[in-house]
Amino acid sequence: MMTSIGSDRYRDRVVLVTGGAGAIGSALCRVLAEAGAAKVIVLDDLSSASRWNVPSLPNILFIEGSILDEVELKRVFLDHPHVVFHLAALFANQNSIDHPETDLMVNGTGTLKLLQFSQLSGVERFVYASSGCAIYGSSAPLPLKEDFISIHLSSPYQITKMLGECYCTFFNNHYGLNTVRPRFFNSYGPGEIPGQYRNVIPNFIYLALQGRPLPITGTGEETRDFTYVGDIVEGLLRVGYMDEAVGEEFNLASGKETRIIDLANAINDLTGNPSGVVFAERRKWDTKSRLLASIEKASNLIGYQPSTDLTKGLSATVQWFRDNWDLIQETSRFGPGMSAAVPGYVVSKESQATRSEKEPQAVLG
Numbered sequence: 001m002m003t004s005i006g007s008d009r010y011r012d013r014v015v016l017v018t019g020g021a022g023a024i025g026s027a028l029c030r031v032l033a034e035a036g037a038a039k040v041i042v043l044d045d046l047s048s049a050s051r052w053n054v055p056s057l058p059n060i061l062f063i064e065g066s067i068l069d070e071v072e073l074k075r076v077f078l079d080h081p082h083v084v085f086h087l088a089a090l091f092a093n094q095n096s097i098d099h100p101e102t103d104l105m106v107n108g109t110g111t112l113k114l115l116q117f118s119q120l121s122g123v124e125r126f127v128y129a130s131s132g133c134a135i136y137g138s139s140a141p142l143p144l145k146e147d148f149i150s151i152h153l154s155s156p157y158q159i160t161k162m163l164g165e166c167y168c169t170f171f172n173n174h175y176g177l178n179t180v181r182p183r184f185f186n187s188y189g190p191g192e193i194p195g196q197y198r199n200v201i202p203n204f205i206y207l208a209l210q211g212r213p214l215p216i217t218g219t220g221e222e223t224r225d226f227t228y229v230g231d232i233v234e235g236l237l238r239v240g241y242m243d244e245a246v247g248e249e250f251n252l253a254s255g256k257e258t259r260i261i262d263l264a265n266a267i268n269d270l271t272g273n274p275s276g277v278v279f280a281e282r283r284k285w286d287t288k289s290r291l292l293a294s295i296e297k298a299s300n301l302i303g304y305q306p307s308t309d310l311t312k313g314l315s316a317t318v319q320w321f322r323d324n325w326d327l328i329q330e331t332s333r334f335g336p337g338m339s340a341a342v343p344g345y346v347v348s349k350e351s352q353a354t355r356s357e358k359e360p361q362a363v364l365g
């Protein structure tokens with residue numbers, strides 16, 4: 001279990017985690033439950049996650065339902081959670097381009113409903129999962145500081161992630177609901193099941209373990225600020241109780257830049273994949289050639305210090321893939337019929353190291 005100065009603060013607390021079956025939510029729930037929370041309520045409709053990913057611990061109560069369903073919301077708020085971590089969302093850019101109305105419903109209306117219920121039920125702290133990859137726009141100088149936001153965004157997801165922040169600020173200022181808006185940068189780690197709309201790291205590992213070449217959409221010179229999920233959880237624990245966080249926004253990132261080609265090579269080395277990389281055109285919405293966050297504000301105000309470097313984080317992630325390979329194979333979602341990030345690249349779930357032109361195309365997230 002991760003140790004954290006924040007974890008003690010959750011002893012005997014009732015905590016609601018929306019999206020708690022997801023990549024980050026499942027890791028957060030485990031830490032909260034192991035830190036002695038009285039009850040960790042997970043509200044997740046499993047639209048992009050699997051039940052097996054929710055830790056089986058006695059103080060975790062899993063409720064399968066949508067944040068848009070007021071009956072389910074009444075049910076979870078009956079327990080009067082002290083803290084709400086609102087992580088449920090339609091994720092992410094390409095998914096929102098394929099499903100813009102669902103994106104607005106879940107990320108916009110869903111967030112508004114959660115805020116309304118939280119305010120009425122007297123929640124002490126509302127933590128909203130925002131995105132540093134979404135709301136800074138493509139021409140902001142690096143490292144990205146919290147006030148470099150832009151309205152020139154390139155996907156519905158980016159727009160609705162910003163909308164959620166605006167609602168949080170409104171509820172904070174107008175109703176006095178204590179909201180805080182951590183902005184995650186490229187989270188990765190155990191618990192993220194690969195799929196059509198998922199992030200590059202789980203999809204690269206999934207392919208590498210099948211001996212497939214890793215498809216890079218761009219030149220490989222593009223950079224991202226990859227952040228280990230344990231470090232994101234550590235930041236979430238802090239913003240969930242610290243007074244300094246109220247009303248604020250914080251980048252939760254590693255503060256380090258990694259080139260995609262270096263990431264791909266590292267994953268191929270770690271998994272012993274001899275198949276190298278293939279290049280495809282950059283996706284139209286992908287307007288950011290470099291991403292690097294400033295973590296100065298989070299470090300100064302809430303003592304946030306990421307502690308897992310990429311090499312260590314990738315090893316832990318590959319190990320999680322190996323340990324859960326059958327479940328991952330069964331539940332990863334590379335559905336047919338959607339627009340493909342890499343035209344012609346087919347993800348086969350059945351056969352290892354095979355390519356079948358007959359199978360449907362799938363996106364690499």
Ligand SMILES: NC(=O)c1ccc[n+]([C@@H]2O[C@H](COP(=O)([O-])OP(=O)(O)OC[C@H]3O[C@@H](n4cnc5c(N)ncnc54)[C@H](O)[C@@H]3O)[C@@H](O)[C@H]2O)c1
Pocket residue numbers: 018019020021022023024025043044045046047048049050065066067068086087088089090091106110129130131132133183184185186187188199
């Ligand atoms: N992973 C990242 O790199 C990253 C970066 C920036 C921000 N974020 C934000 O952090 C949060 C968590 O990200 P994640 O990577 O764990 O994503 P995820 O997709 O793994 O988790 C989101 C969860 O929400 C659930 N969900 C979707 N619609 C729902 C609905 N209507 N009702 C209830 N549950 C619903 C999904 O089933 C899923 O389990 C999201 O809000 C995301 O926008 C993630």
